[in-house]
Amino acid sequence: xxxxxxAQLELMDALNNINSxxxxxxxxxxxxxxxxxxxxxxxxxxxxxxxxxxDTINQxxxxxxxxxxxxxxxxx
Numbered sequence: 001x002x003x004x005x006x007a008q009l010e011l012m013d014a015l016n017n018i019n020s021x022x023x024x025x026x027x028x029x030x031x032x033x034x035x036x037x038x039x040x041x042x043x044x045x046x047x048x049x050x051x052x053x054x055d056t057i058n059q060x061x062x063x064x065x066x067x068x069x070x071x072x073x074x075x076x
Contacts, residue, residue, distance in 0.1 A: 018024050046052045 014027065018027055043052070
């Protein structure tokens with residue numbers, strides 16, 4: 001069995017013990033916190049290795065990555 005399958009089983013077991021909206025919200029918060037910590041750790045490693053710096057972050061802040069709408073192309 002793969003780690004992904006084992007993780008799914010563990011999550012299903014945890015979800016079976018949720019009995020209210022409040023518990024579901026707490027569970028979602030725990031998962032969000034876990035993945036936020038992983039992302040922060042990866043960003044810190046990039047910073048420490050010189051992969052990103054303050055200039056990089058400023059460039060990201062100025063980027064427009066949104067795909068432009070093409071209304072005319074989507075109309076029949």
